[in-house]
Amino acid sequence: MPIKAILNRVQKFKSFVHGRTRWVEDALAPTRDVSYQTKFYCPSFCMIQGYDYMNKAQIEQSKEKLNRLAWLLDNTFRIPGTQMRFGLDGLIGLIPGIGDAAGAVISSHILTQAAQMGVPKSILLKMAFNIGLDALLGIIPVFGDVSDFMWKANHRNVQLLNDYLEQPKKTVTHSRFFVGIMGFVVFCGVAFVSMLGFLLMRWLWLSVEGN
Known part of the structure; x- marks a missing residue:
């Protein structure tokens, strides 16, 4: 994979590792040293910043x-x-x-x-x-x-x-x-509780207004 393509994919990070290539952004402020090992069973590129993965x-x-x-x-x-x-x-x-x-x-x-x-x-x-x-x-x-x-x-x-x-x-x-299914279930649960709370408050309000 070309270095330019890798940079485009990890532009929000200050450093990356791809195979045996290492890059650290040369900012005005001193950057901390990054110790790394090649990440095993990783995707097409490996992002490591101050953290060692197992070989x-x-x-x-x-x-x-x-x-x-x-x-x-x-x-x-x-x-x-x-x-x-x-x-x-x-x-x-x-x-x-x-x-x-x-x-x-x-x-x-x-x-x-x-x-x-x-x-x-x-x-x-x-x-x-x-x-x-x-x-x-x-x-x-x-x-x-x-x-x-x-x-x-x-x-x-x-x-x-x-x-x-x-x-x-x-x-x-x-x-x-x-994870997607669980996220959907949690969303539905929160929506249900919120709707239930809204209906309860509305019922209480109407009951008070009725009196």
Whole structure:
């Protein structure tokens, strides 16, 4: 890709990295030094500013660790006589008050590692949704504990990460579609609540005027 084309695509940034080429804007004020590594599994160009991404060997090593972590958190134990499994995350969630919050903090490690691998924002948002929903379900008494058998956020996120590393374009497309759907649902929810509030206020106003 020509340098001019790259500059046109990242003109709002102060620096960029493309392959082994590095450029930093030569402004009047001193610019900070940018340390970088070539971003693995990245799009046609990689934008890095004061942040180091993992290389291929680091990604493979981190991938194995995250797979083991997800297994420990979600699938360590099996209920005798059944195929149902649960992990340390379910046990941590039993701690009153802080269990679900602690589980969400531990689960966020997978999200952080995915970000360092250069995973696109759409996939990170989907991972964050999985963690948030898991924490939200955990708040509900009894049902929250049962949900650990059904909604395994860590396993889902690691599987999503593995899918991205193997089929990046397909996974990104699906994640963007999911984020779009969730955005639409949130918009409709906000619109519904706003309309409901407006109708309630109108009803109260008419009731007062009627008296």
